[in-house]
Amino acid sequence: MTIAAAKRRILIFDTTLRDGEQAPGASMKPEQKIVIARQLARLGVDIIEPGFPVSSPGEFQAIQQISRELQNVEICGFARCVKADIDSAVAATQDAARRRLHLFISSSQIHLDFQLRKTQDQVIEMLRGMVSYGKQFVDQIEFSPMDASRSSEEFLFRVVEAAIEEGATIINIPDTMGYALPEEFGPLFTRVREGVRGGDKVIYSTHCHNDLGLAVANSLAAIRHGVTQVEVSVNGVGERAGNCSLEELVMAIETRGDSMGVETGISTEHIYETSRLVSRTMHFPIAFNKPIVGRNAFQHESGIHQDGLLKNRNTYEIMDPEAMGIPRSMIILGKHSGRHAIKHRVAEYGIKLGDSEMEDLYNRFKAKADEQKIITDDVLMQLVGESTDSIVQPYTLIDLQVLAGTNRSRIASVTIFSSEDGEERTYTGSGEGPLEAVIHCIREAMPVDAVFEDLELHSLSTGEDASGEAVVTVASGGQRNIGTAIHRDIILAAAKAYVSAVNGVILARRKNEERKEAAGE
Numbered sequence: 001m002t003i004a005a006a007k008r009r010i011l012i013f014d015t016t017l018r019d020g021e022q023a024p025g026a027s028m029k030p031e032q033k034i035v036i037a038r039q040l041a042r043l044g045v046d047i048i049e050p051g052f053p054v055s056s057p058g059e060f061q062a063i064q065q066i067s068r069e070l071q072n073v074e075i076c077g078f079a080r081c082v083k084a085d086i087d088s089a090v091a092a093t094q095d096a097a098r099r100r101l102h103l104f105i106s107s108s109q110i111h112l113d114f115q116l117r118k119t120q121d122q123v124i125e126m127l128r129g130m131v132s133y134g135k136q137f138v139d140q141i142e143f144s145p146m147d148a149s150r151s152s153e154e155f156l157f158r159v160v161e162a163a164i165e166e167g168a169t170i171i172n173i174p175d176t177m178g179y180a181l182p183e184e185f186g187p188l189f190t191r192v193r194e195g196v197r198g199g200d201k202v203i204y205s206t207h208c209h210n211d212l213g214l215a216v217a218n219s220l221a222a223i224r225h226g227v228t229q230v231e232v233s234v235n236g237v238g239e240r241a242g243n244c245s246l247e248e249l250v251m252a253i254e255t256r257g258d259s260m261g262v263e264t265g266i267s268t269e270h271i272y273e274t275s276r277l278v279s280r281t282m283h284f285p286i287a288f289n290k291p292i293v294g295r296n297a298f299q300h301e302s303g304i305h306q307d308g309l310l311k312n313r314n315t316y317e318i319m320d321p322e323a324m325g326i327p328r329s330m331i332i333l334g335k336h337s338g339r340h341a342i343k344h345r346v347a348e349y350g351i352k353l354g355d356s357e358m359e360d361l362y363n364r365f366k367a368k369a370d371e372q373k374i375i376t377d378d379v380l381m382q383l384v385g386e387s388t389d390s391i392v393q394p395y396t397l398i399d400l401q402v403l404a405g406t407n408r409s410r411i412a413s414v415t416i417f418s419s420e421d422g423e424e425r426t427y428t429g430s431g432e433g434p435l436e437a438v439i440h441c442i443r444e445a446m447p448v449d450a451v452f453e454d455l456e457l458h459s460l461s462t463g464e465d466a467s468g469e470a471v472v473t474v475a476s477g478g479q480r481n482i483g484t485a486i487h488r489d490i491i492l493a494a495a496k497a498y499v500s501a502v503n504g505v506i507l508a509r510r511k512n513e514e515r516k517e518a519a520g521e
């Protein structure tokens, strides 16, 4: 019998609300920070750094409230080696069930000469004074030598040793400028642990920036050299190019952690909603190709890949998106798609095409795909409708009219055809905005238990005649469904995308019922 070796637990220290918020334009109101902190706790991070308490009264208040409310997660107060910063951090985190104080001061010569304008001895004196001052109030002191990776090792060791002597319990070695390379950054931790007096008595942490796109690689290198805490942020937000991305690091460990013998305590099913929440709150869109949470991370448009995926998902996917709460819409139809994918999507609508119908659809599909980037479901169904008599979608949007203006409430009228009863009906509704008015009409027309969760609008070209792409996410019964549509009228695109997303919910339910019936359940 073989007994699996216990994995080393990596603590996830989240700094979305501190370093993440330092990104230009990311500032949040206290109530927004509290909502994100609650979500981080749900996600299962081990430590939350909710901000920089001394920086403003609103910041102090947010950190105080997070400390009071989130009693199941450790809270970290951030401070320079300055008494007023420490007093503020100590006061703000006073009511936390578990807390730590995070003190930092630069160790690189360029920071000493030009930023701090202090000698090495003066820096050592400052940090000694402030670590021992903080230690009077808080047991757990995390110390960071800022710009460590550009510091002389001799001075870095002196700084770390002094911090440990004064009572620091966690040494966080940051790659502040995202300058390090993995093969040099990892071994630095081994050298510090072995070369510094007391270096074997503390916990090691790392905090990597992404200026060269190496934040995750450097964090993994640090883990290989014994680090047990990694500082990360949701969507990798943070100073300049950002911090080590929480979702990328966690999924690297989930996917390849066996080879490193490590694991985290993150509940991966909350990754997607956390990412969306942070993106929406900060108004920071996520790049389409961003690993894990980018829109294209689990979507495929190429026929050869689609064919492989339909035969076995593992051919082109190394992670299960649904395990991260990511809505499954792996097949995107476009110019590069082939017959297998088109047939699959059409079959999802319960339509079986004969060989000649399929060939005819394929040729018209390719001609259409040369004109527009993506063939959305409603366009595909139009193409299908041209070559068969099949009634394809549960609901079809026939007509939409909106009245909008500065001094009136917006009024919409929407005509929808239902293939369930073969009737066409018109609904009217109003709202604060034109889209809200339209959504109210559609909701009445399609009485399906599905929550309108998210809307993204993208311009697909430049200029006043740009086409808009709408992506609507609806949630129903713990599942998410996405609908997309493209039109020069963005309200119409959003309406079609919404109808398509709800149609998806209905079709998924039908399929589920058919599956149950076939299984005799």
Ligand SMILES: CC(=O)SCCNC(=O)CCNC(=O)[C@H](O)C(C)(C)COP(=O)(O)OP(=O)(O)OC[C@H]1O[C@@H](n2cnc3c(N)ncnc32)[C@H](O)[C@@H]1OP(=O)(O)O
Binding pocket: 019, 022, 052, 054, 055, 056, 079, 080, 081, 082, 104, 105, 106, 115, 116, 117, 146, 176, 239
């Ligand atoms: C790598 C990082 O992420 S570090 C964190 C960066 N985050 C932030 O700066 C966000 C919040 N900051 C703020 O709100 C303000 O900068 C404050 C309240 C902290 C300070 O404001 P001010 O007192 O007006 O100082 P200002 O920001 O202009 O300058 C920084 C001062 O701190 C000093 N300083 C910088 N780091 C440290 C440190 N770790 N310990 C002690 N002093 C430091 C600088 O040398 C400078 O001092 P000087 O005034 O004697 O030249």
Ligand SMILES: CC(C)C(=O)C(=O)O
Binding pocket: 019, 104, 144, 145, 146, 147, 172, 174, 175, 176, 177, 207, 209
């Ligand atoms: C850990 C702190 C000081 C930091 O944000 C950095 O060095 O990048």
Ligand SMILES: [Mg+2]
Binding pocket: 019, 174, 176, 207, 209, 238, 239
């Ligand atoms: Mg940083």
